[in-house]
Amino acid sequence: MKKEKLHIVKIGGKIIEDEYRLSEVLDAFSAKEGRKILIHGGGKRASELLQTLGIQPRMINGRRITDAPTLEIVIMVYAGLINKNIVAQLQARSCNAIGLSGADANVILAEKREVKAIDYGFAGDIYKIDNQSINSIITNNFAPVFCAITHDGKGQLLNTNADTVAAEVAKAMAPFYDVYLYYCFEKKGVLTDPLNEDSFLPTLEVKQYQNLKTEGIISEGMIPKLDNAFSVLQHQVREVIIGDIQSLSGTTGTILKN
């Protein structure tokens, strides 16, 4: 039986920080027909608020060290300010959005990351997605908007990487839908020349990716993003696309292939 399409769009911090870009993405997301899910990162706002409150933000390998006061701030900014503003702006575009953390409807369960060389604090590694619950929300014609806050099922909220939330939600929904996962950021796609915005590859196969990594053409910052994105393809997700806002309509973006 042919499955229905489900578009999952992850938007990063640089889009959220830029009012104009965010507005463009929300226009494109609202205009997209059919079933859809939005997943958003955080942007600089949480770090700014932490600094105003005299708490020094700490990052290791691009991951936030989430101590107890930091956790409170990221919950406030991600699940509160950013999530509700995005939902209200989607409603203004007649998109019936519903904002969710992983605790809401018990959709994303995570466990607090074990302390090894680094203590990441209240960082959550996802171990279960309730795809039935997410599906019941989608089939009620709501468009879920996820922030990257999860919970452990025992009352503790946790901070999770938004790219990972997108990957795990995409994998979990693949049994029900033909899932198209868009990692939407400020570039047109995977660039072969970082100084030339138009040098994006329309497609990227995993072998080609390995070669470009070896040749040093794909820059370091992109590697965890692409590793994560390629891993999703192993799990029946139909297509993974990395690109800017226009990639939602297929004008730009790099389609990843096995």
Place this chain on the structure above:
Amino acid sequence: MKKEKLHIVKIGGKIIEDEYRLSEVLDAFSAKEGRKILIHGGGKRASELLQTLGIQPRMINGRRITDAPTLEIVIMVYAGLINKNIVAQLQARSCNAIGLSGADANVILAEKREVKAIDYGFAGDIYKIDNQSINSIITNNFAPVFCAITHDGKGQLLNTNADTVAAEVAKAMAPFYDVYLYYCFEKKGVLTDPLNEDSFLPTLEVKQYQNLKTEGIISEGMIPKLDNAFSVLQHQVREVIIGDIQSLSGTTGTILKN
């Protein structure tokens, strides 16, 4: 046809501020069988954060003056920190909670209060509740947890009084359910002697209420709360109860009657 029962529990700031009391309420709410909705106020946390950030909280007649920076803080604290913590703690008690602002699923539409003698800023007066949407969430076996943030449908979030949200949600759900509305606060009920906690009235009729007001027995702080609560009885809501945590099981509490 006999309608199903729906329990709507509003919890005030003094309960939210007190970890032990909050835990007790969440125990009682989780244990309550059948359809249910929780609505929470804010407590001191938003005011504390405002002060830390150098913004002076302003209240007139118990209502917050919500300028733009204040709105951001109340969204963060009410829709983010408090709402998600309550949801996570309900999940830990096997209550399948889903946190909602009025923007989520477009459930509560409000308009920015007109500026007359006082400019309340981004304060929202409710004009529409989408009871069908709320019902679709309830019938999916989720327990909605509302914060008192609403929206205008044009992208603007608004700050609304939590008692009013509870009253309007109760009225809107009355066509579908036998609605029991609990205003849960720190006292056992409507007291005839403010110094004696056990002097709560088991029932209070509207005529008796008018007499007690005239005699000055019901204190000023209770009057807007009770006026609001009595008004709900005009709208087919089955029962309105004012009391402490034990009122959820019928041990304490004042039942209001027409």
